[in-house]
Amino acid sequence: MVAVAVRTSAHVEAALPVLQAKKSLFIDVKTLVGFQTRQAAYVKKVKEILDSGALGRILSTSLVASFCFPAVRGRTGYAFTSHLYDAPNGNTMLDIDGGHLIDVLHYLFGPISSVVGHLATQYPTIQLVDASGNPTGDPIPQSDVHQVVFGGQFANKDGTVLSVNIRNIQNEGGGGLFWVTDGEKGTIKITAERMNGHTFMRAQPELWLDGEKVDVVTDTESGRAGRYWDAFAEGKEGEYATIEDALRAKEMIDAI
Numbered sequence: 001m002v003a004v005a006v007r008t009s010a011h012v013e014a015a016l017p018v019l020q021a022k023k024s025l026f027i028d029v030k031t032l033v034g035f036q037t038r039q040a041a042y043v044k045k046v047k048e049i050l051d052s053g054a055l056g057r058i059l060s061t062s063l064v065a066s067f068c069f070p071a072v073r074g075r076t077g078y079a080f081t082s083h084l085y086d087a088p089n090g091n092t093m094l095d096i097d098g099g100h101l102i103d104v105l106h107y108l109f110g111p112i113s114s115v116v117g118h119l120a121t122q123y124p125t126i127q128l129v130d131a132s133g134n135p136t137g138d139p140i141p142q143s144d145v146h147q148v149v150f151g152g153q154f155a156n157k158d159g160t161v162l163s164v165n166i167r168n169i170q171n172e173g174g175g176g177l178f179w180v181t182d183g184e185k186g187t188i189k190i191t192a193e194r195m196n197g198h199t200f201m202r203a204q205p206e207l208w209l210d211g212e213k214v215d216v217v218t219d220t221e222s223g224r225a226g227r228y229w230d231a232f233a234e235g236k237e238g239e240y241a242t243i244e245d246a247l248r249a250k251e252m253i254d255a256i
Helices: 008-020 041-052 079-085 093-109 221-233 243-255
Strands: 002-004 025-027 058-067 076-078 112-120 125-129 147-154 161-168 176-183 187-193 206-209 212-214
Touching: 002 008, 008 025, 041 093, 041 187, 041 206, 058 093, 076 079, 079 125, 093 112, 093 147, 093 161, 093 243, 112 243
Parallel strands: 002 025, 058 161, 076 125
Antiparallel strands: 058 176, 112 147, 147 161, 176 187, 187 206, 206 212
16 A cells, blocks of 8 residues: 655656556545545444435435635635645645545435536635745735535435535634435434634534434544544445545546
8 A cells, every 4th residue: 555645736746656556545635535534423424324214315415614714725825835726736625625525425425417516716816925924925816716616416316416515714703514414204414613724524513313413423533544544454345435436526526
């Protein structure tokens, strides 16, 4: 197993020799293969409920994720994260947060068969600052994505409909996650408040089933990553992402 954990723009150079040598490969989260959010406790609980059939036919799943990244995305940004602000580098919210989310959606509901999307760059320039918050020069153009909206339908037997809004916000009190999945027999609601400086991948949300709170263990990023690697080592197919899963997610990102 070879782990590639370098900046996105260097992934091809680092990973291609591994693939050519037919070795097992782990790509870090920015290239959409290190999908350890599959192993998040709340995601596993949702999977358990869905697989139990408690919700009956799954009609729809709708999610709004609002992230606040002070001095990282938006009007100002640290100079040392300047690679984030050029969309072709593959580091936008759609690539990173959207990629993780798409993998979780595929894991829970199956592949997405149709999708339409809209992206918005709401700050066409960005002021780079140093670690102390002081400007390093004049504002520069950016092509980073600040709003992602997409919807569609899954190819599963239920024909589940999907709607998603991933938002970069400037108000630090507004970060959060609100996710509702409706079935003919029940509803799952997932909420998390004040997600500042991190995304839904790191969230510890609360979960309700038909208005009753469901106990979900508090886990950690390292714990999720550990379970993810264990799943690979134990050959638990479907519990870790393959290159094929990554390609499927990347194709969906390109479609959006």
